[in-house]
Amino acid sequence: MLVPFHPLGSKAPFYFIHGIAGVMPLGRFLAQSLGPDQPIYAINANNIDQREITVKDMANTYAEEILNTKPRGSIFIGGMCVGGLAALEVARELEKRGQKVGPVIIADPPAVPQGLVPHNQTVDPQNPLVAAQLNEQVRGQLLEFSSLPYNEMPFRHDDEQQVRLATSVGVKALVAFCRYVPEVFTGAAVPILSSRRAAKFFHPQMPWAKILPQKCAAFVLPYDHTDLFQTGRHDFARVLQFVLGEGVTFRSAVDTVVAPQRGKEFIHELD
Numbered sequence: 001m002l003v004p005f006h007p008l009g010s011k012a013p014f015y016f017i018h019g020i021a022g023v024m025p026l027g028r029f030l031a032q033s034l035g036p037d038q039p040i041y042a043i044n045a046n047n048i049d050q051r052e053i054t055v056k057d058m059a060n061t062y063a064e065e066i067l068n069t070k071p072r073g074s075i076f077i078g079g080m081c082v083g084g085l086a087a088l089e090v091a092r093e094l095e096k097r098g099q100k101v102g103p104v105i106i107a108d109p110p111a112v113p114q115g116l117v118p119h120n121q122t123v124d125p126q127n128p129l130v131a132a133q134l135n136e137q138v139r140g141q142l143l144e145f146s147s148l149p150y151n152e153m154p155f156r157h158d159d160e161q162q163v164r165l166a167t168s169v170g171v172k173a174l175v176a177f178c179r180y181v182p183e184v185f186t187g188a189a190v191p192i193l194s195s196r197r198a199a200k201f202f203h204p205q206m207p208w209a210k211i212l213p214q215k216c217a218a219f220v221l222p223y224d225h226t227d228l229f230q231t232g233r234h235d236f237a238r239v240l241q242f243v244l245g246e247g248v249t250f251r252s253a254v255d256t257v258v259a260p261q262r263g264k265e266f267i268h269e270l271d
Contacts, residue, residue: 001154002065003042006031012074012102013039014244015066017090019081020114020177021141022170025151026080026229033237038244041069044154045173052125053172055180059089066090067099076244078105080229082177085113088185088211095187103188103217105243107236108228109208111200113182116207120178125171138170139163148230182211190217190243192236196224219243 002015005027014034018024022045031040043062066075077094079087084106091101114120123130146157155162189212193201198220201208219239223232 001044001046002062002069003027003044003154004069005042005152006034006036006038006040007069009035009037009039011038011244012076013041013069013071014076014078014105015041015043015062015090016105016107017043017062017077017079017083017086018045018173019079019083020170020174021138021145022166022173023142023145023154024080024083025145025148025153026233028152029150029233030237030240033234034241034244038241041066042152045169053176055086055089055176058086058173058176059093062086062090063093063097063099066094067097071099074100074102076102076105078107078240079109080107081225082109082114083107084109084191085177085180085182088182088187088189091187092185101187103190103243104185105240106189106191107240108192108194108197108225109201111197111203111206111208113180113207113211114178115180115182117178123178125175131171134171134174135167138174139167142166142170150233182207184210185212186214188214188216190219192219192221192239192243194223194225194228194232195220217243 016024016030024042024044027040027042034040043065046061077087077091079085087104087106091104094101125131125134142163143157145151146153155166157163191201200206203209221228221232221235221239228236
């Protein structure tokens with residue numbers, strides 16, 4: 001579900017995809033922080049139908065929603081947490097359809113994507129005990145997001161029917177991410193990372209070294225994962241604004257800069 005928080009402006013539009021619970025709650029805050037000339041859209045998980053969905057299903061649906069906004073020229077795709085994996089798939093799908101995409105912005109993904117954990121491939125989400133745990137996990141996260149005044153949720157937290165529906169959609173998204181095995185992405189990407197996750201992200205034996213084999217610019221902020229999008233949200237927005245403004249530069253750097261260690265060329269740590 002695409003939400004146009006600020007569709008106007010002359011800059012390349014930015015489409016920010018939800019995390020594991022199916023919502024991207026920072027749309028209003030980022031629209032205010034990035035300035036009046038930066039178009040921004042939030043993408044929340046869709047309740048496509050009653051079947052189990054996959055990350056590729058998400059990517060196809062979100063690509064359609066993005067193209068329906070009729071963007072002109074290049075655009076930016078980003079993903080919050082594990083949504084960075086969906087962002088890579090959306091970028092891949094859009095480029096197949098002829099849409100130019102700037103560097104994909106990956107906002108603090110897990111060091112090990114859930115689909116690479118063997119246990120996640122065998123758990124049955126239809127098992128009543130598992131279903132109850134997933135429901136409780138997603139519902140709790142959604143209500144926690146709703147309690148923060150700067151977040152904008154795609155449902156009313158005081159409407160139990162809407163909360164139930166949002167939880168159901170969020171569980172589908174969680175299961176999809178837990179089943180998704182990432183593919184190699186050879187395009188340009190810019191990770192914005194918490195300091196807690198950065199070391200594992202860049203470790204040559206960890207999955208991201210294979211998922212993103214190209215050299216990439218990266219920014220590391222001194223927070224843990226949760227604080228990055230809460231108390232650190234202003235710093236996150238500041239880095240995001242810089243990346244959106246310098247996207248072409250980052251694409252060129254990925255194409256031309258040679259350095260001895262993958263992923264270390266442009267690591268900026270902000271205090």
